[in-house]
Amino acid sequence: MCHAWLHAGWELGDKMETRNYDVWALRIQEAVHSRRGGKSAEAHPSPIRKLLLDLAFEAAAIVGAIGRNIDEVEIQGADRLDAMEGFLDQMLKFQEFSFIEYRYKLPSRNQPGIRFKVETGGTEARVVVHYFKDLVFWDVDDQGQRIFFEPIRFDLSRGEIRALPHPDLRAVYAGCTTWQAALRETLALPFRFLFDTREYPML
Secondary structure, three states: OOOOOOOOOOOOOOOOOHHHHHHHHHHHHHHHHHHOOOOOOOOOOOHHHHHHHHHHHHHHHHHHHHHHHOOOOEEEOOOOHHHHHHHHHHHOOOOEEEEEEEEEEOOOOOOOEEEEEEEEEOOEEEEEEEEEOOOOOOOEOOOOOEOOEOOEEEEOOOOOOEEEEOHHHHHHHOOOOOHHHHHHHHHOHHHHHHOOOOOOOOO
């Protein structure tokens, strides 16, 4: 059963209208704000660790809001948050590691996935997002390597999170004045076809 904020009569296969997507986005923002305060990384001295936890908590709140409000979308991998702090204590010893991974089950054959990969070294620190079109039937190149697209990067080098979207997705990230808004749009990429009729070949 669709929730009341969705367009009346919206069924599987129909397109979510833009105004209803805006309402959904507002619901997510409310869910994120309501979750804040439960955990905090302020007491930890590592600035990179704090920023990564901020990103992880924000992503978890967004994914939770998606799961509660959109029946047609199931996201797997949202259960890693509780162990995130201990995980970071170990993984920050390395310059590169997989940070967060989500797998989407949608009303279509494909099961896309999103991976957040941390890259640090010297004064540089960033989270690179990898978008996979299908985690069941992988796209591979001539060398057998899995093909993915980088829709956005989150730079952490200046002591804050800055969103750096791919130029080909300007239309998707237009109006995202904060990294939180950009993260919300990133986590909505796998099911964007439900409300956006435009074609994005990389998705």
